[in-house]
Amino acid sequence: MPRTVAFSLPTDTTQFTALQLQPKILLSISFSALARWLREHLVSFPDLIRRHGYSLVILGANIRYEQPLGFFDCDELHVEAALRILRHGKRVKLDVTFHGGEVRGATVGILFCPVHIDDALSLGASPQALSDALLARFQPDEIDSSAGARPVRDLLRHLEGSAEQLAHAEGPPFVIHRHMCEVADQWAFLEVPALTGGAREALAMENGGQAPLLTEGLRHSLRSFDMELFRPYFWFQEGTVETTAYRWDDHLTFVHRLLSKLPGEKVHGTIIEQF
Amino acid sequence: MKFKLAGNLLRFSNFQKEIEIAAMTVDTAVQSLVERCPDLGPVLLDGEGRVRQVHRLFLNGEILPLHELGHQVGSQDEVAIITAIAGG
Numbered sequence: 001m002p003r004t005v006a007f008s009l010p011t012d013t014t015q016f017t018a019l020q021l022q023p024k025i026l027l028s029i030s031f032s033a034l035a036r037w038l039r040e041h042l043v044s045f046p047d048l049i050r051r052h053g054y055s056l057v058i059l060g061a062n063i064r065y066e067q068p069l070g071f072f073d074c075d076e077l078h079v080e081a082a083l084r085i086l087r088h089g090k091r092v093k094l095d096v097t098f099h100g101g102e103v104r105g106a107t108v109g110i111l112f113c114p115v116h117i118d119d120a121l122s123l124g125a126s127p128q129a130l131s132d133a134l135l136a137r138f139q140p141d142e143i144d145s146s147a148g149a150r151p152v153r154d155l156l157r158h159l160e161g162s163a164e165q166l167a168h169a170e171g172p173p174f175v176i177h178r179h180m181c182e183v184a185d186q187w188a189f190l191e192v193p194a195l196t197g198g199a200r201e202a203l204a205m206e207n208g209g210q211a212p213l214l215t216e217g218l219r220h221s222l223r224s225f226d227m228e229l230f231r232p233y234f235w236f237q238e239g240t241v242e243t244t245a246y247r248w249d250d251h252l253t254f255v256h257r258l259l260s261k262l263p264g265e266k267v268h269g270t271i272i273e274q275f
Numbered sequence: 276m277k278f279k280l281a282g283n284l285l286r287f288s289n290f291q292k293e294i295e296i297a298a299m300t301v302d303t304a305v306q307s308l309v310e311r312c313p314d315l316g317p318v319l320l321d322g323e324g325r326v327r328q329v330h331r332l333f334l335n336g337e338i339l340p341l342h343e344l345g346h347q348v349g350s351q352d353e354v355a356i357i358t359a360i361a362g363g
Contacts, residue, residue, distance in 0.1 A: 118328065119317070121287075122318045123283065124283075124318070124329030124359060126328060184283050186283065232282075234282025235282045236285065263336045264333060
């Protein structure tokens with residue numbers, strides 16, 4: 001049986017919007033669940049980096065809201081997480097479920113790429129499969145050779161052929177300050193829902209008069225959030241969110257691209273929110 | 276020429292995002308950069324004084340392979356240094 005970690009957290013008002021669990025909170029608790037899993041079943045996250053020379057970089061994440069769960073529906077969240085090795089140690093997948101009582105409120109999946117630390121001072125690193133010594137600590141039923149799904153590409157392919165565009169905008173620049181960063185002074189992936197949520201709300205407010213369906217993006221709960229990341233932002237760098245809203249099979253869908261003027265690839269990530 | 280730094284490198288450049296260096300080539304500019312900011316040396320360069328593979332250098336927006344650092348530069352040129360990082 002694959003090993004898991006399970007824990008409970010009392011609910012508080014900052015974990016929810018008026019409609020549902022905050023996507024940022026789901027990602028944050030999920031990442032904490034990763035740290036718990038590593039500490040209980042492998043090595044602690046700090047030791048993974050400083051003793052073994054490895055870390056985990058996020059390639060993508062997805063959130064599925066399953067049953068309605070609001071702040072007043074439960075006194076605590078029960079979280080359970082499992083970790084798997086994919087692609088012969090070149091990928092790691094975290095799967096997390098969130099329950100409030102008997103209600104399964106959400107599931108989160110996060111796909112990671114293991115990297116080997118080249119320099120302990122800056123945490124500069126490059127992709128590398130986990131070492132044999134670390135892989136040996138996983139159970140056989142926690143290892144498979146599959147690549148891990150990357151749903152954003154599939155969703156985009158289906159959407160671009162069949163959806164009706166409702167509105168489009170590129171928002172004002174944002175600056176990555178330290179409150180949005182993790183330990184290595186690059187952005188923390190769990191800030192993405194705040195950036196895309198803000199862009200969506202602005203687009204809906206600006207254009208809801210011309211396209212009333214857009215206000216579903218303010219009125220109703222998110223059904224799913226899918227994110228694929230290509231490159232980070234760094235402390236003090238600027239970015240923008242380019243957002244397109246679609247009617248797709250009579251549902252509202254937002255596609256966000258995180259952009260910058262940094263040299264190299266301009267798109268830092270693609271995010272799809274479905275209502 | 277001008278170096279542009281961000282993120283984790285700022286801690287080692289005394290938080291200077293842009294640093295002007297007089298040099299003829301990128302590699303001599305890098306050497307002058309680490310002389311100006313000694314804390315950058317161990318972060319930017321490996322034990323043999325070469326730029327670590329985790330850094331990407333972009334000359335005027337175009338990637339500059341690490342084996343082409345002999346590229347000549349002038350006063351209007353900019354080199355951005357971007358690091359592949361191990362965080363979340």
